[in-house]
Amino acid sequence: MKLVDGGKYTLNEIEASLLDNHKYPAHQVERIMPVLEEVDRLRAEKNAIILAHYYQEPPIQLIADVRGDSLKLAYAAREIKDKRLVLSSTVLFMAEMVKLLSEDKKVIIPALDAGCSIAEGINGATVKRIRENFPESAIVSYINVYADTKAEVDSVCTSANAQEIIKNIKGNPVILLPDYFFAKNIFYELTKNKNNDRTYLAYKGVDNGNIILEDVLNNRATSLSGKGINLPSLPKGTCIVHEQFTPEEIAYFRRSQKIDVVMAHPEVNPEVARVSDFIGGTEAMIRYAKTNPSKKYLVISECDLTAPLKEACPETEFNTPCTFCPYMKRNTLESFLRSIKEEVFEVNIDKKIAGKARMSLERMFELSGK
Numbered sequence: 565m566k567l568v569d570g571g572k573y574t575l576n577e578i579e580a581s582l583l584d585n586h587k588y589p590a591h592q593v594e595r596i597m598p599v600l601e602e603v604d605r606l607r608a609e610k611n612a613i614i615l616a617h618y619y620q621e622p623p624i625q626l627i628a629d630v631r632g633d634s635l636k637l638a639y640a641a642r643e644i645k646d647k648r649l650v651l652s653s654t655v656l657f658m659a660e661m662v663k664l665l666s667e668d669k670k671v672i673i674p675a676l677d678a679g680c681s682i683a684e685g686i687n688g689a690t691v692k693r694i695r696e697n698f699p700e701s702a703i704v705s706y707i708n709v710y711a712d713t714k715a716e717v718d719s720v721c722t723s724a725n726a727q728e729i730i731k732n733i734k735g736n737p738v739i740l741l742p743d744y745f746f747a748k749n750i751f752y753e754l755t756k757n758k759n760n761d762r763t764y765l766a767y768k769g770v771d772n773g774n775i776i777l778e779d780v781l782n783n784r785a786t787s788l789s790g791k792g793i794n795l796p797s798l799p800k801g802t803c804i805v806h807e808q809f810t811p812e813e814i815a816y817f818r819r820s821q822k823i824d825v826v827m828a829h830p831e832v833n834p835e836v837a838r839v840s841d842f843i844g845g846t847e848a849m850i851r852y853a854k855t856n857p858s859k860k861y862l863v864i865s866e867c868d869l870t871a872p873l874k875e876a877c878p879e880t881e882f883n884t885p886c887t888f889c890p891y892m893k894r895n896t897l898e899s900f901l902r903s904i905k906e907e908v909f910e911v912n913i914d915k916k917i918a919g920k921a922r923m924s925l926e927r928m929f930e931l932s933g934k
């Protein structure tokens with residue numbers, strides 16, 4: 565049976581994949597399939613499209629029309645034409661991004677409290693204060709931020725295009741925020757073995773009411789007063805999943821499981837990046853594994869990222885410390901079904917903020933030539 569309206573897999577294929585690729589027990593699959601059938605029926609009835617991030621549980625990934633990392637979902641959102649409803653099974657900053665790029669559609673998310681520790685480590689007021697102090701700078705934010713932050717930066721970037729965006733954007737210093745580890749890893753890759761005539765500042769967070777930036781090539785910190793502004797709800801903007809991994813853990817896996825290749829996401833601590841063999845975002849990892857299927861991998865990322873890897877390379881062994889993102893997992897199969905059934909929770913963004921935030925997303929597409 566073909567999925568209604570363009571889903572990539574049939575329900576029979578999804579059932580087989582859950583059993584064979586993802587090793588779900590039969591009794592669980594029996595419980596899951598009627599939910600997916602209902603979602604599929606509602607998708608057609610409501611003229612809806614489903615976007616899902618790679619960190620969603622496999623049944624949600626498999627029933628989605630498009631699944632991907634932030635960049636792939638951004639491209640997909642730009643292309644949505646004849647649909648009325650978009651179910652974004654993601655965290656909130658991504659659902660906001662989907663709304664920004666398909667503004668005339670009704671965009672819903674299963675759980676409004678699906679936040680992100682990176683997004684909550686920065687806000688628009690903090691970016692404005694940084695710009696007052698560095699008026700000639702190019703301020704680039706990782707895509708994992710809310711619309712009020714996107715509205716204040718010159719461009720956003722993703723793990724897939726950060727180096728390209730920074731190379732192409734004008735301004736000095738270049739300030740990359742809010743994830744300190746991500747910024748250090750990207751700046752390191754960008755500047756190694758090169759003469760550099762720019763200054764690269766990474767946002768380190770807020771300490772004692774001050775905003776801290778670090779010149780990563782010269783190891784010097786700058787402190788800006790945060791007086792008179794609303795500072796972010798979290799003191800730093802790192803990923804609570806990726807920051808947990810340690811070099812010792814990688815050494816343990818290499819030893820005990822005879823790993824050939826360690827693939828890590830650029831949100832990991834630079835010490836972990838240094839002992840990994842491949843650093844890249846989700847899509848890059850999938851591409852890499854497809855070209856080297858005979859290796860035994862350790863995947864240093866969110867646990868469910870192994871779902872598309874296992875499907876792309878069924879013969880390959882993917883090991884993972886298996887850490888789940890508690891924000892991504894706010895979306896359960898039950899809330900996913902409720903979301904499309906009741907058309908909740910709608911994502912709305914203030915018009916003025918949305919206009920400016922959309923510009924920084926468009927700037928990313930322009931600077932990366934897409």
Ligand code: SF4
Pocket residue numbers: 619655679680681682683708803804805806866889890891892
């Ligand atoms: S995995 Fe990290 S970056 Fe992704 S949503 Fe969770 S906390 Fe945010």
